[in-house]
Amino acid sequence: MDSGSARSRSEARPVLEAPDIARVLTRIAHEIVERAKGADDVVLLGIPTRGVHLARRLADKLADxxxxxxxxGSLDITMYRDDLRLGPARTLARTEIPGDGVDGRLVVLVDDVLFSGRTIRAALDALGDIGRPRAVQLAVLVDRGHRExxxxxxxxxxxxxxxxxxxxxxxxxxxxGHDGVLLGEREDTGRDTTRPAQAGQ
Structure with a gap:
């Protein structure tokens, strides 16, 4: 195999583009309204970084x-991650909870990619220290499988x-600077690739 073929095989390919992302967010917003029978007691909490932007976009669509x-708002999970001691020091994001809080409300956590599930477990721990929602749901742009x-x-x-x-x-x-979801091939670093990376979703 020549080097050109190897390069082309490893190039990331788009699986969602800007119109696709806008369309699926509109669909998710309608699904939230339908399941919640409105959005009066819904609180969207994005997980930094891209989950926060997605949550704000969903909020705009719910308002429409x-x-x-x-x-x-946003929910910083940095100090709740189970891989915190395994990596370098992390920059803390900000937790921003809307004025009425989360007690007794339907909280929808929003993230970009669902992978191992460890990020969401950390988010549930962080949310438990903030209040007691009536229920918690999860919205993600992409579910790539491989749950732990x-x-x-x-x-x-x-x-x-x-x-x-x-x-x-x-x-x-x-x-x-633009919207898209790319599927690529992980570079071979010589590490064990039979398990999702600890920093994965």
């Missing part, structure tokens, strides 16, 4: 559907079956 402002914990998303933009040698990269205009 219901005609009322939607409660949206019994965690399931309630709202999924795209189910994307992957191998552990593949990577999923979400790009959003707020962070990257």
């Amino acid at each position: 559907i219901t005609g009322q402002p939607a409660a949206v 914990l019994p965690i399931r998303a309630d709202y999924v933009g795209k189910n994307l079956p992957t191998s552990l040698r593949e990577t999923v990269k979400v790009q959003l205009a707020e962070e990257d």
Whole structure:
């Protein structure tokens, strides 16, 4: 195999583009309103970094559907991660909870990619220290499988079956200048690739 073929095989390919992302977020927003029978007691909490941007976009769509402002904030999970002691020091994000809090309300956690489930487990721990929601749901842009914990998303933009040698990269205009989801191949670092990386979702 020549080097050109090897390069082309490892190039990331788009699986969602900007119109696709806008469309699936609109669908998820309608599904939230339908299941919650409105959005009066819904609180969207994005998991930094890209989950926060997705949560804000969903809040805008909920407002368009219901005609009322939607409660949206962010939930920093840094100190709740189970891999915190295994890696370098991490920069703390900010937790921002809407003024009415989360007690007795329906909290929808929002993230970009659902992978091992460890990020969401950390988010549930962080949320438990903040208040007692009536219920907690999960919305993700991409579910790539390979769960290590019994965690399931309630709202999924795209189910994307992957191998552990593949990577999923979400790009959003707020962070990257454009929207897209890319599927690529993990570089061979000589490490064990039979398990999801600890830093995975």
